[in-house]
Amino acid sequence: MSEGGKNNSPSGIGLNRRKFLKGMGTGLIGTATLSKGLLGEETEEKTPVASAKSRDITMATVTMTINGKRYSVEVEPRTTLLHVIREKLGLTGAKKVCGRGECGACTVILNGRTVYSCMTLAVEAHGAKITTIEGLAKSDKLHPVQEAFINHDAYQCGFCTPGFEVVLKDLLDKNPRPTLEEIKKGLSGNLCRCGAYPHVVDVALELAGRKGGM
Ligand code: FES
Ligand code: FES
Structure with missing residues (x-):
């Protein structure tokens, strides 16, 4: 780029940096406007938007005995046992390392079997006897x-x-x-x-x- 911000482009357009950036800005706004104009209203009508009601999550009450102590917790169906143990009950001995059943750092004993608690849903552990490292x-x-x-x-x-x-x-x-x-x-x-x-x-x-x- 030459002095004064002029562009020495072979095209000879003489586009300088400021103009280029302004153009980009206009382009972005233009695109946004275009999207709204072409797609805005129709898209909003056709795309299913979760209503407040459909976003409501059915909570489940899970009861389990951990290290000899009975706990009752409200959980979402997707909540993992590891999350309950660590975040809701404060038993942070089991570790979340991979969080996807590869490392074993979250292992607990559930009804006499070792399980990866990051891969076990809390609702699956309803009524279970669990031993964590704290036990x-x-x-x-x-x-x-x-x-x-x-x-x-x-x-x-x-x-x-x-x-x-x-x-x-x-x-x-x-x-x-x-x-x-x-x-x-x-x-x-x-x-x-x-x-x-x-x-x-x-x-x-x-x-x-x-x-x-x-
Ligand atoms: S955190 Fe790695 S297997 Fe659960
Ligand atoms: S991962 Fe560090 S001691 Fe095993």
């Missing part, structure tokens, strides 16, 4: 799995740790002496971005009475 320790005494995680330094950032500990507790409750293969399979639904896997496996081997591998 492992008894008053001031950590669960043996939690003690072993500390002793083996089995975490770095710790985001995956609640999920791993819940899964390992469940695994050992059901199979107190799992083999290395069973341990690997049991932990396969949980991811650790920090790469603490060898230490987590050491925890499992020790608790299974198989320290040193097999």
Whole structure:
């Protein structure tokens, strides 16, 4: 661009920057006007607009027992169990990391089965018995799995740790002496971005009475 903002374009139009921007502005307004003129009224009539009534959401009351305590909460049908646990009940041990069933950081035990709470609707948990990471320790005494995680330094950032500990507790409750293969399979639904896997496996081997591998 030359002095004075003139454009040296080969077209010779001599469009300067200010004119160009003004033109763009006019173009945008023009487009908006055109859209409204051509589409405005008709579009508004033809597009179904959710009425206040249709936007009303039917809430559901969900009752569940978490770590031995009974809770009753109002939820939308789309609300996840993880959301209820963390945001409504303040049990923030289960973590929302991926939020789509890939990492296992949100794992809880629901009616004796480990589940990804981010992939479980709260309404599905109605009447359920749930154990979260907060339910492992008894008053001031950590669960043996939690003690072993500390002793083996089995975490770095710790985001995956609640999920791993819940899964390992469940695994050992059901199979107190799992083999290395069973341990690997049991932990396969949980991811650790920090790469603490060898230490987590050491925890499992020790608790299974198989320290040193097999
Ligand atoms: S947060 Fe639920 S699986 Fe990752
Ligand atoms: S310790 Fe950081 S993700 Fe596992």
